[in-house]
Amino acid sequence: MSEHPVLEKLSSNKCFEGELIKYKFKSSALGDLDAQFNLYLPPSVSKGKVPLLTYLAGLTCTEDNGAQKGAFFQVASAQGIALLFPDTSPRGAGVPGEDADWDFGTGAGFYLDATNPAYSKNYNMLTHVTVELPQVIEANNLPIDLGRQSIFGHSMGGHGALTLYLASKTKQYRSASAFAPITNPTKCPWGEKAFNGYLQGGIEEAKAIYDATELISKSEGSVHILIDYGTGDNFYKQGQLLPENFLKAARDAGYDEFQVRVRSQDGYDHSYYFISTFAADHIHFHANFLKA
Amino acid sequence: MSEHPVLEKLSSNKCFEGELIKYKFKSSALGDLDAQFNLYLPPSVSKGKVPLLTYLAGLTCTEDNGAQKGAFFQVASAQGIALLFPDTSPRGAGVPGEDADWDFGTGAGFYLDATNPAYSKNYNMLTHVTVELPQVIEANNLPIDLGRQSIFGHSMGGHGALTLYLASKTKQYRSASAFAPITNPTKCPWGEKAFNGYLQGGIEEAKAIYDATELISKSEGSVHILIDYGTGDNFYKQGQLLPENFLKAARDAGYDEFQVRVRSQDGYDHSYYFISTFAADHIHFHANFLKA
Numbered sequence: 001m002s003e004h005p006v007l008e009k010l011s012s013n014k015c016f017e018g019e020l021i022k023y024k025f026k027s028s029a030l031g032d033l034d035a036q037f038n039l040y041l042p043p044s045v046s047k048g049k050v051p052l053l054t055y056l057a058g059l060t061c062t063e064d065n066g067a068q069k070g071a072f073f074q075v076a077s078a079q080g081i082a083l084l085f086p087d088t089s090p091r092g093a094g095v096p097g098e099d100a101d102w103d104f105g106t107g108a109g110f111y112l113d114a115t116n117p118a119y120s121k122n123y124n125m126l127t128h129v130t131v132e133l134p135q136v137i138e139a140n141n142l143p144i145d146l147g148r149q150s151i152f153g154h155s156m157g158g159h160g161a162l163t164l165y166l167a168s169k170t171k172q173y174r175s176a177s178a179f180a181p182i183t184n185p186t187k188c189p190w191g192e193k194a195f196n197g198y199l200q201g202g203i204e205e206a207k208a209i210y211d212a213t214e215l216i217s218k219s220e221g222s223v224h225i226l227i228d229y230g231t232g233d234n235f236y237k238q239g240q241l242l243p244e245n246f247l248k249a250a251r252d253a254g255y256d257e258f259q260v261r262v263r264s265q266d267g268y269d270h271s272y273y274f275i276s277t278f279a280a281d282h283i284h285f286h287a288n289f290l291k292a
Numbered sequence: 293m294s295e296h297p298v299l300e301k302l303s304s305n306k307c308f309e310g311e312l313i314k315y316k317f318k319s320s321a322l323g324d325l326d327a328q329f330n331l332y333l334p335p336s337v338s339k340g341k342v343p344l345l346t347y348l349a350g351l352t353c354t355e356d357n358g359a360q361k362g363a364f365f366q367v368a369s370a371q372g373i374a375l376l377f378p379d380t381s382p383r384g385a386g387v388p389g390e391d392a393d394w395d396f397g398t399g400a401g402f403y404l405d406a407t408n409p410a411y412s413k414n415y416n417m418l419t420h421v422t423v424e425l426p427q428v429i430e431a432n433n434l435p436i437d438l439g440r441q442s443i444f445g446h447s448m449g450g451h452g453a454l455t456l457y458l459a460s461k462t463k464q465y466r467s468a469s470a471f472a473p474i475t476n477p478t479k480c481p482w483g484e485k486a487f488n489g490y491l492q493g494g495i496e497e498a499k500a501i502y503d504a505t506e507l508i509s510k511s512e513g514s515v516h517i518l519i520d521y522g523t524g525d526n527f528y529k530q531g532q533l534l535p536e537n538f539l540k541a542a543r544d545a546g547y548d549e550f551q552v553r554v555r556s557q558d559g560y561d562h563s564y565y566f567i568s569t570f571a572a573d574h575i576h577f578h579a580n581f582l583k584a
Binding site for chain 2: 015068276280
């Protein structure tokens, strides 16, 4: 990977006295394809480096959905936290069939590193999010304190946030939270399809590293996790999210509600209207750890 | 106009304990075309009827932009105010050329009633917003107190909010506010194009009823107006908005800063990132009058 990828600034918008910047660069992790991300810098960057909260979006989304619809910036501005919005997959890899379905391929990278040779050149969102983007931020002297990172996300991005948090051997993130996450993907249709497509070893390969319920059951040491899901969420009803499985595994592993909090929100659905309602809660949750 | 148009509920999303509902109905004002709107009902509708704040969106937008990106619902929920999001034009009228430009025709109704015969059957957003939608709300027994209405909007929708407020002989709205509004459309390219297209009498016809700067200069009695615009707004720089003209006309007409407040926001642009930053200010402004 290049040590100093060139960042091209595509746009900048002032928002709650801070700045939202869209960048483009050539991503080694994604097979030298162009990748875009949004970065929100709170006004407090004028006084020094700020902690980083990464937001992982869901199926079909891009780096824009969370920025446009999440209603995250008021609290991020007030708390002095930068927000990083990666894309959800490589774009234009040219793998046959990658655009055939909305829940696999383009827009559906599942925050893993593919081992199936058809995908392994480009579909490496795990490395892109956890290694490459922080390197790019550092190499370009952006005012971020990479020693203070947390992560959150929605749906597939909630899966990403929980698994990247729990699987990180370096404890890269101080806390993780999720809106309507896929918490047990080896047991739901979305996850089965993704793992069987991206991974040579399929679901068995995924269990050890890409399933939050499996990971929490084997976790040791303290964790800081907040999950919200809505009872009116059709994907919850269809068994794609399975938050009860995650909650049971966490409790069985000895984690109490102060370490793993899973909240059922009456009548809320899978949309950004749900996310925006609890956005402030989540950023305040992470602020506890990012500013500690 | 039908007294009891049938409302079809297309979707519902819970948001900040209230409900955002998307409706469709056959619009007489728009020439019997299907029209859609979003309506946000705060949780306080369980205790009785609530006041209504109408949000008019800008060029190219639909009933969804403000709902998805405006970050209006937290304060609307807390203040107990319903929000109405109309579309920005008729859809599918079939007038030759209506889809040729982004700033005229579809998505660009300018909140007027057309007098050019080519457009007068369908392009009647003034009647749609001020007469038809309230009638539809009443006929369908939605929990809205139509005796308490205010209006706000963005860009072309800011033009709509200011002109509908100032021109209403019945004082339909208690207050008006706008983000980056077109305030003197008879003197800017967007307005000239719209008026010359929609109105038989062109710009001269528009001056008396569709130009906020002209209207404020002839207004009598107290008004309640708040305007925010950003100094980084390219449309402001290009002379499409002309807030200085509106401000001067208001001061010349004797309105002080308690009645007409025009705020220049340093570095903000024309986007919803700007709107969301000042969204809470605007809803609190209207709450002063809607809850009086």
